[in-house]
Amino acid sequence: DAKTTQPPSMDCAEGRAANLPCNHSTISGNEYVYWYRQIHSQGPQYIIHGLKNNETNEMASLIITEDRKSSTLILPHATLRDTAVYYCIVRSLGSGGQGGSEKLVFGKGMKLTVNP
């Protein structure tokens, strides 16, 4: 089962910041927070990941609370092309005997609709 909860949907106006929340209250110390998105009829696309520090790349910023029980993905200037299903996933790195798993456990995600 997915270890994260997200609202089912959210709307955002084009050009505004989109703040996508995720709760992961049972996250353990070695688990990272990953974000992927899936545009209709395409495979999921990696966006960003983090452990406990805030992260930023060319696509988005990831803000993780100090207790790591929740996070927010920020798209600073949403465009129509950002309309997609966004998945928040927790995952430990390493496989098998290292205590982690290679698999990503996706929930249903959150549908972000960017409106003109």
Add this chain to the structure above:
Amino acid sequence: DTGVSQNPRHKITKRGQNVTFRCDPISEHNRLYWYRQTLGQGPEFLTYFQNEAQLEKSRLLSDRFSAERPKGSFSTLEIQRTEQGDSAMYLCASSLQGAKGYTFGSGTRLTVV
């Protein structure tokens, strides 16, 4: 490199037939993953390979499903005696060991009639 390539993009088959899908990962990626996605749901993990070794399999992968990656490059996923419940999008992804994220292909959409 054009990313992860999956063929065919669409497959319609009759119940009871066997089907095979192919995935060509990004050439330098040593890990390859298969996922299945049904309408309205997130992708579900099926199996993954490191080079040619199949290291993890989901219990979703029944004995009608088999995956191979014989030379550590491309992979095939075969479904024998297809059932209507097998209708789904089958996604392949690849990564380098220790890399931050996977790269997914566009998937093969299977419809069993």
